[in-house]
Amino acid sequence: MAPPHLLLERPRDGVRIEFTTLLADHDLKRQMQEHVSQFVAQRDGIAVSQRLVELERFFDQVRTQGLAGLAMVPGAAGAEVAHERERAAERSVAGYGARVSGTRLLPVVKANAYGIGAVAVSRALEAVDPWGYAVATVEEGVELRAAGITRPVLVFLPARPEAFDAYHAHRLTPVLDDRASIHAWIARGAQGGAFHLEIDTGMGRTGVRWDEIEPLADLLDTPYLEGCYTHFHSADRRDGSAEVQLERFRVAVGRLARRPPLLHVANSAAALRGTAFAFDAIRPGIYLYGASAGGAPPGKPAIALRAEVVSVRRVQPGDSVSYDATWTAPRATTVATLGIGYADGLGRSVGLQGEATVLLHGARCPVIGVVTMDLTMIDVGDGRAAVGDVATLVGAADGQRNTLDQWAAWSGMLQHEFLVGLGPRLPRIYD
Numbered sequence: 001m002a003p004p005h006l007l008l009e010r011p012r013d014g015v016r017i018e019f020t021t022l023l024a025d026h027d028l029k030r031q032m033q034e035h036v037s038q039f040v041a042q043r044d045g046i047a048v049s050q051r052l053v054e055l056e057r058f059f060d061q062v063r064t065q066g067l068a069g070l071a072m073v074p075g076a077a078g079a080e081v082a083h084e085r086e087r088a089a090e091r092s093v094a095g096y097g098a099r100v101s102g103t104r105l106l107p108v109v110k111a112n113a114y115g116i117g118a119v120a121v122s123r124a125l126e127a128v129d130p131w132g133y134a135v136a137t138v139e140e141g142v143e144l145r146a147a148g149i150t151r152p153v154l155v156f157l158p159a160r161p162e163a164f165d166a167y168h169a170h171r172l173t174p175v176l177d178d179r180a181s182i183h184a185w186i187a188r189g190a191q192g193g194a195f196h197l198e199i200d201t202g203m204g205r206t207g208v209r210w211d212e213i214e215p216l217a218d219l220l221d222t223p224y225l226e227g228c229y230t231h232f233h234s235a236d237r238r239d240g241s242a243e244v245q246l247e248r249f250r251v252a253v254g255r256l257a258r259r260p261p262l263l264h265v266a267n268s269a270a271a272l273r274g275t276a277f278a279f280d281a282i283r284p285g286i287y288l289y290g291a292s293a294g295g296a297p298p299g300k301p302a303i304a305l306r307a308e309v310v311s312v313r314r315v316q317p318g319d320s321v322s323y324d325a326t327w328t329a330p331r332a333t334t335v336a337t338l339g340i341g342y343a344d345g346l347g348r349s350v351g352l353q354g355e356a357t358v359l360l361h362g363a364r365c366p367v368i369g370v371v372t373m374d375l376t377m378i379d380v381g382d383g384r385a386a387v388g389d390v391a392t393l394v395g396a397a398d399g400q401r402n403t404l405d406q407w408a409a410w411s412g413m414l415q416h417e418f419l420v421g422l423g424p425r426l427p428r429i430y431d
Contacts, residue, residue, distance in 0.1 A: 103278040105129075106264055108285035109144075110136035110156065115420040116289055116303065117428040119147040126151075131262070131281050132173075138163060141172040154196060154227075158206050164188060173226065177207045179216060186222050194226035196262070199252045201230045201245040210248040213255045220256055227262035228253055229283075235269035236294045242270060246277065269294030291404050291415035303404065304395025305422070307340035307376070309360075312385045321377050322369025326352065336360070336385040340393070341374040345421040347411035351376075356410035360384075360391040362398035 107130055113121035122133050122144055132152030135141050141153040152173050159167060159174030161184040167174050168191055176182045177198050185192045197220065198207030207230065208216065230249045234241045249265055263279040268287035270277040272294045287293040290302040315335050321327040329335075338358070342348045350356045351367030358365050358378055365378040378391065394407045408418040 104131035104262075104281040106131050106134055106154070106281040106283045107288060108134045108267075108283050110134065110140060110285075111420050112140075114286065114289050114416060115422045117430070118143060119149075120428065120430045121288075122149050123147070134283055138166050138170070138172060142166075142170050145170045145172075152194075156198075158198070159185070159195075161185075164192065168192065175206075179219065182216070182219055186219070186224055192224060194224055196227035196229060197225060197260075199228055199230045199249055201232075201248040201252070202241070203231050203233045205231075207231075210252040213252045217255055217257050221258060225256075225258070225260045227260050227264065227280075228256075229264045232265070232267065232270055235267055235273070238295075242273070242277075267293075269296075272296050286416055286419075289404070289415075289419060291408070291419075301395065301401075301403070303419075305393040305407075306390050306395065307338040307358075307393060309336045309385055309387055309389040309391060310339040310375070311337040312380075312387060313337075320369075322372060324370070327369035327377075334380040334382065334385055335368070336365070336378050336380050336389075336391070338376045338378060338391055339374070340376055342371050343373045344423045344425055345418065346371045346376060346393075347413060348372075350407075350411045353410070356407070357402065358391045358393050359397040359400050359402060360389060362400070364400065365391070 105125075105128060107121070107125050109118040109121050112118050118135070118140060125133075126149075130151065132154060133144060133149065134154045134156060135144065136156050138155055141155050144153055153171070154173045154175065155167070156175055158177045158181070160181055164174070164185060166172070168188070173193075174185065174195050175198050176185055176195050177200075182195075182197075185195055199210050199213065200207035201210045210230075213220075228249075230245060232242050232245055246265065253259060253263060262281055264281040264283055265279060266273075266277040266282040268284045271282040271284055272287070288302070290300060313335050314332070315321070315329045316332050317329055319329045321329070321335060340346060348371045350371055351369060354366060356367040358367065360378070360380065361384045363380070363383045365380050365383070368377050368379045392402065394402050394404055404415050404418065408415040411418055413421070
């Protein structure tokens, strides 16, 4: 049996599942346009294993001369034909799309690109000419450099002087947030270089407080200050808090002796709110990977999570399933066991509320009992199930779909949590 793995496939003859891409604007010249990659879900198009995540190609064709716009693309309703690509792009322009014009893209690929694979994601995003990439740690930045990524790499965790040599050696851009570190970095001269200043406008985590910028203004009067940014604590809410933080950021930047060339505040949710949050760059994260942000519909699907049926049994009324007999058969039914468990990132209790389903042979099959470390049970009813069949947990199959948002909600997790929790037993295979 093939080892567990993640898979991406090119389109082939047979069943085609269309994933409309994240950013699209079909009508305006010099704006990014992405086409839909079609994913083959038939059994002979997949190197079948007990568990796999299929990672859909992010960009099939991209025509761009720098990022000139960001547009939300509404979900294609079960589209399986090529012309639906253009229709989806047209809907994105005519519909509810929030556009951020004249700004650059700074994709967030920290935490291994939210579990999907930082190197593969960054290489795919090269086609849209991003300003650079954002990571959390020096080690994540070094990984991108080792893979041949040459654009700026901004490291979010505040840098300290003892690590400055590593930043210089790997051409990484530090974030600085205290006087001593700023002074030490500037003092390095050519052995330092550009840095970004984080301004804390309400997150209360890292950064110089917005109302404590003025004492640092003289120190920050340097050409090495390339950028300033902040992070919203509730960009997905419409409670006025983001606007408060935005104004604090503007005031703080106004107290600097010079405006740095790159101001950036918008995560996925804020970027979809419009041009007031655009500045010089936006930092899309979770929306890149197919999840919703800011109350908007989800981005275009980027992954599919599937698992192989490893056992099938008929149970009778009153028979129990899983630890602590957490599910009891109300009728005679068929139970299929999938080769994926909480060691692979599934929530142990995902099936206890009776809402979570997987897709198998065109049917929605409820997850039953607690998920075990390596295995998950589903109720097939009187439907078909055989060892070796492939069930879809997240993604599309037979005209139906489970979204990333749905599975995260069933699991009681944020989408971010679910993605980064997909375990190392799920190798990532890309098209």
